[in-house]
Amino acid sequence: MKSLLEKRAVPADSSLASGGITVLALLLAFIIAGVLFIPFGANPFTAFIELFSEAFGSLRGFGQTLVQAIPLILIAQATIVIWRSGMGYIGFEGCFTIGAAAASWVALGGTPQGMWIMLPLWAFWPIVLVVAFMAGALWAGIVGIMRVRFGGNDVLISLMANYVAAFLVQYLVSGPMRAVGDLPQTPLLPMQSWLPFIMHGSRAHMGLLIALICSLLVWVLIRKTPIGYEMIVSGMNAKAARYGGINVIRRQMLAVFLGGGMAALAGLCMVLGVQHRLMDGLSGGVGFVGVIVALLARLNPLVVIPTAILYGGLQVGGSAMQRESGLPTSVIFILESLVVLLILAGDILRYYRLRWPGRGRPSVAEAASETQS
Amino acid sequence: MNLWSHLDAAFFITWLAAAVRLAGPVLLASLGEIYAERSGVLNIGLEGTLLMGALSSYLVSIYSGSAVLGFFAGGVGGLVVSLLLSFFYLRALASQVVVGMVFNILAGGLATYIYSLVIGDKMSPTVDMFNALPVPLLQKIPYIGPIFFNQPWPLYLTLGLVVLAQWVLFHTRFGLSLRAVGENPKAAHAAGLNVQRIRTYGVMLSCLGGGLAGGYLVTAQIGLFRDNIVSGQGFIALAIVIFGRWSPLKALFAAFIFGAADALQLSLQLFNNILPAQVLLALPYLLTILAMSGVIGKTVQPGALTQPYRKD
Numbered sequence: 001m002k003s004l005l006e007k008r009a010v011p012a013d014s015s016l017a018s019g020g021i022t023v024l025a026l027l028l029a030f031i032i033a034g035v036l037f038i039p040f041g042a043n044p045f046t047a048f049i050e051l052f053s054e055a056f057g058s059l060r061g062f063g064q065t066l067v068q069a070i071p072l073i074l075i076a077q078a079t080i081v082i083w084r085s086g087m088g089y090i091g092f093e094g095c096f097t098i099g100a101a102a103a104s105w106v107a108l109g110g111t112p113q114g115m116w117i118m119l120p121l122w123a124f125w126p127i128v129l130v131v132a133f134m135a136g137a138l139w140a141g142i143v144g145i146m147r148v149r150f151g152g153n154d155v156l157i158s159l160m161a162n163y164v165a166a167f168l169v170q171y172l173v174s175g176p177m178r179a180v181g182d183l184p185q186t187p188l189l190p191m192q193s194w195l196p197f198i199m200h201g202s203r204a205h206m207g208l209l210i211a212l213i214c215s216l217l218v219w220v221l222i223r224k225t226p227i228g229y230e231m232i233v234s235g236m237n238a239k240a241a242r243y244g245g246i247n248v249i250r251r252q253m254l255a256v257f258l259g260g261g262m263a264a265l266a267g268l269c270m271v272l273g274v275q276h277r278l279m280d281g282l283s284g285g286v287g288f289v290g291v292i293v294a295l296l297a298r299l300n301p302l303v304v305i306p307t308a309i310l311y312g313g314l315q316v317g318g319s320a321m322q323r324e325s326g327l328p329t330s331v332i333f334i335l336e337s338l339v340v341l342l343i344l345a346g347d348i349l350r351y352y353r354l355r356w357p358g359r360g361r362p363s364v365a366e367a368a369s370e371t372q373s
Numbered sequence: 374m375n376l377w378s379h380l381d382a383a384f385f386i387t388w389l390a391a392a393v394r395l396a397g398p399v400l401l402a403s404l405g406e407i408y409a410e411r412s413g414v415l416n417i418g419l420e421g422t423l424l425m426g427a428l429s430s431y432l433v434s435i436y437s438g439s440a441v442l443g444f445f446a447g448g449v450g451g452l453v454v455s456l457l458l459s460f461f462y463l464r465a466l467a468s469q470v471v472v473g474m475v476f477n478i479l480a481g482g483l484a485t486y487i488y489s490l491v492i493g494d495k496m497s498p499t500v501d502m503f504n505a506l507p508v509p510l511l512q513k514i515p516y517i518g519p520i521f522f523n524q525p526w527p528l529y530l531t532l533g534l535v536v537l538a539q540w541v542l543f544h545t546r547f548g549l550s551l552r553a554v555g556e557n558p559k560a561a562h563a564a565g566l567n568v569q570r571i572r573t574y575g576v577m578l579s580c581l582g583g584g585l586a587g588g589y590l591v592t593a594q595i596g597l598f599r600d601n602i603v604s605g606q607g608f609i610a611l612a613i614v615i616f617g618r619w620s621p622l623k624a625l626f627a628a629f630i631f632g633a634a635d636a637l638q639l640s641l642q643l644f645n646n647i648l649p650a651q652v653l654l655a656l657p658y659l660l661t662i663l664a665m666s667g668v669i670g671k672t673v674q675p676g677a678l679t680q681p682y683r684k685d
Contacts, residue, residue, distance in 0.1 A: 039490055088470050088679070146666040153615075153674060155415070155470050157665050160612055160658040163605060167658075171651035285481075288474055295471060328489045333482030337475045344467040345460075 007352055017350055018298065025342035033335040040327050047327060051317030061316060063202020067274060068312030069305075071096065071266035073211040075290025076297065076304040077218045078259035078266075082140075084222060084299055085255035086235030086248075091143055091158030092263040093287030094165035095136040099264025100271045101169050102135035103128055104186055104278035107193035107271070108177070121192055128193070128268065129210075136264020137257040139165065144256035148249045162287070170280045177278065185279035195273040207269030212305070214262050219301040221258075231255050263287065292340050311336060382516075388636055389520045396632030397528045398423075398589040402610035403617065403624050404531070404538050405451075405582015411542060411619055412575030413555035413677035414462050417473025418454075419583045420607025421480025426450045426587025428484045431598035432491060434500035434591060443500060444527060444588040451584015452577060454480075459576040463569050466681040477607075485600050502596045503527065525593040527585075538621035551575060555675035558682040568682050583607065612661035619675060631657040 034044030055065045075092045082089045106128040143161055147154040170184070179187035195205040222228035234241045234248040241248050266286065271278055293311050297303035318332035402423060409416045416422070429450030434443025461472040503525035511522040521532075542548040553561040554571045562568050590602055609631060616631075617624030638653035 036486060088468075090470060090474060146662070150666040152662075152665040153678070155417070155679065156611065156615060157662050159417070159608060160661050160665075163608065163658045164655045164662070167651040167655035171649050174651075175649060285478070288478060291471075292475060292478070295475075328486050330482040330485035330489070333478055334486060335482075337479035337482065340471070340475045341461065341479065344465050344472065347467070348465055 008350075021346035021349060022296070022298075022343055025339050025346050028342050029335050029338040032338060033331050036331050036334065037327055040325075042325060042327055047321060047325075050324070051321055052313065054320040055313030055317035059199065059202050061320075063199055063204035064316045065309060065313040066202075066204040066208055068315045069308040070205075070207040070211045070269050070273070070312075071286045072290045072293045072308035072311055073304055074214055074262050074266035074269070075287055076294035076308055077211075077214050077301055078262040079291045079294035080299045080301055080304065081218055081221070081231070081255045081262070082259035083294070084235045085231040085252050086238055087144070087147065087252055087256060088155040089140065089143060089158045089256060089259065090155060090288070090291060091140060091161045091165075091260075092266075092290055093283050093285070094158070094162040095140050095260045095263035096267040096270070096283045096287050097162075097165040097169050098139045099132040099136040099267030100278055100282050101172055101267075102264065103132040103268035104177070104189060104271050106131050107189040108186060109190075124193065128272070129265070132264045132268040133261035136267070137261035140256045140260020140263070141253065144253050148252060166281075169278065169282070173278055173280055179277075183279070186277050189271065189276050193272055194276055195269065203274075205269070205273035207273040210265055210269060214265065215301055215305055218262075222301065227251070227254070263290075266290070289336065292336060295340050296343070384640075386516060386519050388640055389633065390523065391636035391639065392629060392632035393520055393524060393528065394594070394632070395635045396628040397524070397531055398586040398594065399606050399610045399613055399631065400625060400628035401527070401531045401534070401589055402583045402586035402607060403613040403628060404534055404621055405579040405586075406610055406614050407538065407542070407617075407619055407621055407624060408551065408582075409572075409575040409579035410614055410678055411548075411555045411675055412551045412572045413558060413675055413680060413682070414572050414576055414579070415469050415473065415679045416458065416462075416576060416579045416583075417470060417611070418458050418476035418480070419473075419579065419610055420603055420605070421477040422451055422454050422458075422580050422583030423587040423590070423603045423607045423610075424480045424484045425454050426584030427591050427602050428487060428587070428598060429453075429584070430588035430591040431500060432487075435498045438501065440501045440503055440592040444503075444585070444592045447588020447591065448581050448585040450587065451580040451582070454584065455577045455580030458580060459573045462576055462681070463572055466683055469679050469681065481600070488598060488600075497597060499596045500592060503593045527589045527593050531589075532625075535621045535625050542621065547574075552675070554682075555677055558677050558680075562682075562684065568684075572682070583610070586610070609657065612657060615674075616657075616661050616664050618673075630660070 030048070034048065037044045037047045054061050056062055075096065078092060078095070106124070139161070140158075143154055143158045146152045146157055172178075173186055174184040177186045179185060195207050197203065197205050198208060220228075222232060230241070230246045231251045231254070233244070234246055234251045238248050241251075267282070270282055270286075275282065289311065290308075293308050294304060296311075297307040314332050314336060318329045321327045322329045402419060406416055406419055426447035430443045430447035433446035434440055437443065458472065458476060461467050461476075462469055465472075505523050506526045506529075508522040508529070512518040514522070540548075542551065550561070550566050550571050551574070553564070554566060554568050555575075558568045561571075586606070587603065590606070591598060595602060613624050613627045613631060617627035634653050634656045638650045641648060641650065641653065
């Protein structure tokens with residue numbers, strides 16, 4: 001049979017092949033997104049130059065890019081830990097939201113009335129980090145327990161839990177934690193609880209350090225420690241791992257716990273570093289884009305950092321372009337998701353090679369099937 | 374207002390009629406999704422499918438001036454989407470979770486892009502909507518009549534499709550194949566079934582249902598298109614599939630319960646917050662989580678759900 005795709009005898013698994021596919025996918029996605037600018041009367045080249053110079057060209061812009069990248073890095077690391085251990089958890093929006101709420105609660109001194117408003121600053125930071133982390137860890141942990149104890153589908157449960165978290169925060173900001181005023185939001189958090197800025201003349205904040213430390217820890221965990229190794233083995237083949245004496249359930253629970261906590265820290269960075277108050281709809285889909293970043297980095301904790309900065313930059317440049325020339329920001333979302341879809345489509349090339357009918361000599365597989373018949 | 378003095382028959386009829394109204398689109402979407410999930414494909418991209426269906430329905434409605442054409446254009450939009458999704462689910466054999474999730478983001482971007490390309494900053498025109506179409510005789514039944522039989526006709530169509538789906542899934546050869554492929558693709562392949570083809574039908578039906586549900590939203594409920602028109606209803610439909618245990622008739626009840634919680638939240642807002650609205654809004658999701666985790670009876674999902682099938 002003559003077909004365009006011909007099965008490879010061995011899948012092309014080299015890092016060159018997967019790297020090549022990623023680069024091709026990026027290029028193609030940018031070309032498609034560029035074409036989408038044309039009906040709006042924009043020159044794709046100048047549009048992209050504008051986009052990147054806005055996101056990376058100035059200290060202020062780059063700082064903004066880093067601000068966007070911080071939650072993406074944290075959620076991507078969370079994705080890596082959880083997915084590599086074999087769960088399909090996608091409830092990062094929920095963990096983010098819960099973490100943001102917990103951090104605001106501590107920053108407001110355990111509202112109402114601010115019970116520990118006198119909390120010294122040196123005690124505030126460890127407490128707020130631990131409380132937010134634990135809140136997210138427990139939130140994700142519930143899903144983990146349901147999966148390992150009752151065999152529920154972790155993908156679906158975590159998806160549903162996102163909504164429960166969103167409604168919980170909606171309730172908090174319109175009820176117990178609400179500030180006096182028309183909008184459903186908390187009062188402005190006290191200045192002392194804001195994450196300090198780290199670069200003069202930009203809005204990049206200390207959350208970057210949190211994100212980088214988490215990245216390093218994840219890298220150490222999965223590359224250097226036996227526990228991380230056991231997590232990965234559990235993810236690759238749970239049956240074999242169990243046979244090898246690994247407590248798969250415990251490893252997966254730990255992964256969900258760590259991941260949930262890190263995603264909650266992303267929420268913390270958003271309220272303490274950017275918004276400085278808790279409000280409804282804070283995440284804006286970052287829980288899903290973070291997963292995309294992790295996928296694009298092929299679940300590699302170090303590659304996540306540049307990838308998140310790229311995606312953060314796209315967001316910053318995209319909104320700048322919309323402000324200035326009316327080009328729709330939605331093109332950025334199209335671009336971001338196309339990259340992943342094209343990589344997935346490109347993976348076909350790892351299993352099949354393209355062959356134009358009537359050219360080239362028959363492949364090994366084809367020759368074998370012909371001798372059989 | 375005093376709540377208790379208002380709990381009369383009229384309150385219940387208004388409430389439950391609203392419940393049915395809100396249940397309509399999500400039920401339609403979940404019917405389609407049942408086919409996909411029974412064949413082993415979890416189409417998380419349903420949310421995006423609804424959005425694309427709603428967009429195509431809206432555009433066709435305003436340009437043709439016909440709500441009927443608009444409604445079915447939603448289904449066509451869904452089928453176009455299914456070309457893309459089934460390629461990734463079944464040809465590229467990618468993770469269904471990843472594809473669905475990424476597709477939702479893509480659809481969100483595409484819908485806004487296309488909308489601003491076609492409509493731009495103009496005031497967005499409203500579409501002609503379906504009016505309630507009382508069914509002769511049936512609408513006279515006390516209680517049941519005004520609740521179920523004084524609704525726009527897409528609801529009757531959906532109710533008909535529930536019965537059809539129940540029959541197709543459990544009493545036809547196609548339904549048997551679909552379930553076999555979703556339960557154990559290897560065995561189904563050995564028995565001579567074409568797994569990928571049957572799953573393609575599952576995905577197509579899921580997208581058709583999702584697209585029509587989008588059309589339903591535009592032509593029978595909202596009459597406009599907005600970026601957030603779907604706002605999680607695709608995910609509610611996924612929840613309904615679970616809560617309805619992958620069976621169309623049970624999904625009907627599940628959708629009705631979800632709609633009732635939603636409608637109750639709307640009417641309780643009139644009564645000075647006896648209960649925070651968010652409790653009722655979160656209730657369907659909580660129930661679904663409990664249903665999945667086996668607290669409310671055992672839920673058994675199709676055996677091969679989310680597992681891509683690779684021959685050889």
